[in-house]
Amino acid sequence: MGADAGDCIYAGNRSNINTDNYTSTDTREVNGLAEPIIEFSGVEKHYSGADQRHKALDGINLEVYPGEIFGVIGLSGAGKSTLVRCINGLEPVSAGTVRVKGEEVQALSRSGLLALRRHVGMIFQSFNLMPSRTVEDNVGLALVNSKLSQAARKARVRELLTLVELTGKEESYPADLSGGQQQRVAIARALADNPEILLSDESTSALDPLTTKSILRLLRRLNATLGITIIVITHQMAVVKEICDRVVVLENGRIIEQGDVYSIFADPQQQLTREFVESTSNLGKSADLEEAGVAFVEGARKTLVRLKYTTQVVSEALVSEASRRFGVDLNILFADVALIKGAPLGGIVVLIDADAVTKDQVLDYFRGKDVSVEVLASGAERPDATQSHAIQSVDCALQDYRRDEQ
Numbered sequence: 280m281g282a283d284a285g286d287c288i289y290a291g292n293r294s295n296i297n298t299d300n301y302t303s304t305d306t307r308e309v310n311g312l313a314e315p316i317i318e319f320s321g322v323e324k325h326y327s328g329a330d331q332r333h334k335a336l337d338g339i340n341l342e343v344y345p346g347e348i349f350g351v352i353g354l355s356g357a358g359k360s361t362l363v364r365c366i367n368g369l370e371p372v373s374a375g376t377v378r379v380k381g382e383e384v385q386a387l388s389r390s391g392l393l394a395l396r397r398h399v400g401m402i403f404q405s406f407n408l409m410p411s412r413t414v415e416d417n418v419g420l421a422l423v424n425s426k427l428s429q430a431a432r433k434a435r436v437r438e439l440l441t442l443v444e445l446t447g448k449e450e451s452y453p454a455d456l457s458g459g460q461q462q463r464v465a466i467a468r469a470l471a472d473n474p475e476i477l478l479s480d481e482s483t484s485a486l487d488p489l490t491t492k493s494i495l496r497l498l499r500r501l502n503a504t505l506g507i508t509i510i511v512i513t514h515q516m517a518v519v520k521e522i523c524d525r526v527v528v529l530e531n532g533r534i535i536e537q538g539d540v541y542s543i544f545a546d547p548q549q550q551l552t553r554e555f556v557e558s559t560s561n562l563g564k565s566a567d568l569e570e571a572g573v574a575f576v577e578g579a580r581k582t583l584v585r586l587k588y589t590t591q592v593v594s595e596a597l598v599s600e601a602s603r604r605f606g607v608d609l610n611i612l613f614a615d616v617a618l619i620k621g622a623p624l625g626g627i628v629v630l631i632d633a634d635a636v637t638k639d640q641v642l643d644y645f646r647g648k649d650v651s652v653e654v655l656a657s658g659a660e661r662p663d664a665t666q667s668h669a670i671q672s673v674d675c676a677l678q679d680y681r682r683d684e685q
């Protein structure tokens with residue numbers, strides 16, 4: 280959270296949400312200083328002309344606090360863009376209220392709405408730059424209604440371009456820039472009026488992974504240095520993992536789960552959330568491989584287990600210690616460790632080759648070290664010849680798989 284300054288503290292890390300009786304306030308406790316900068320209460324949205332039984336938003340309650348980077352994730356059609364467009368009044372809500380800085384958006388006059396939109400910048404997947412204007416002019420357009428003199432406006436544009444690391448590109452045209460550079464122009468334009476809130480609707484979806492990282496780093500820096508609150512709309516959990524403080528998961532217009540990012544990644548409750556989380560980790564890949572016909576445990580005394588962090592770091596040293604102590608083969612198939620907000624999260628998938636009694640001792644040993652143990656698959660006793668064949672086929676398949684990955 281850019282606001283390490285954060286005025287808010289979280290009581291419990293996450294809520295286990297029953298979608299029928301969800302209220303946002305059960306997830307956090309505020310120390311009394313911070314008011315939400317954005318607040319949805321019982322928001323519903325159905326589009327006129329569309330099937331009225333279909334709600335694009337259905338009973339949305341959420342609060343975003345100043346200085347947060349707040350993620351909204353969901354599949355296509357979940358209602359993410361609708362939700363974000365209700366924040367700046369681009370979409371009127373059908374029921375409930377949206378408040379920004381305490382003001383009810385729906386109740387604002389036209390001039391009130393224009394003033395609100397000056398507090399709220401927005402960036403999109405498609406950059407929306409004017410192709411016939413230079414970089415400088417594209418950013419400057421956001422200041423045409425400002426009271427700044429021509430010279431002050433020019434200086435402000437230069438300052439913004441420095442902020443997004445585009446110095447030297449003032450006279451370039453959008454077509455001469457990479458996708459990442461075009462998104463930086465769009466970010467500079469969105470920041471022109473010193474907004475307190477930045478809405479980012481799939482702003483990295485059209486970018487390659489490295490460029491995505493650089494744009495996310497830029498957003499994080501803007502959050503940390505300017506204290507700007509950022510709403511990140513995405514269908515990519517990797518984006519949430521990279522920059523968000525908290526996240527809500529939307530499905531069919533409803534919030535099905537929310538929490539701080541570490542807790543959501545460490546212990547997702549809903550099936551959709553689990554799938555999103557697994558999409559960012561290779562610890563679920565054993566299932567993909569098994570689906571593809573790689574039999575990890577077939578014909579052997581094999582047990583495939585996933586070891587995950589709770590409080591203890593799962594390290595190779597712990598695995599070798601278990602291997603030595605119990606005299607068993609422990610083969611690490613996958614490892615995945617990420618730092619989320621500076622805390623390690625992840626684990627390893629291990630193939631254990633041991634008889635039932637020793638295997639239980641090994642698993643108890645890990646549990647005793649505060650490691651979460653999940654048995655993914657377990658094999659029956661088979662003759663040795665079959666075992667060695669099974670081991671070889673797993674090794675070959677893994678080598679192929681890792682080669683494909685590189």
Ligand SMILES: Nc1ncnc2c1ncn2[C@@H]1O[C@H](COP(=O)(O)OP(=O)(O)OP(=O)(O)O)[C@@H](O)[C@H]1O
Nearest residue numbers: 326329335353354355356357358359360361362514
């Ligand atoms: N202008 C509109 N008129 C009628 N229905 C709409 C309109 N805009 C969105 N919808 C419907 O509302 C639902 C939510 O759409 P929305 O664009 O908010 O989803 P999304 O989560 O942003 O999807 P995506 O990831 O594809 O951008 C969808 O069923 C969509 O068809």
Ligand SMILES: [Mg+2]
Nearest residue numbers: 359360361480
């Ligand atoms: Mg959308």
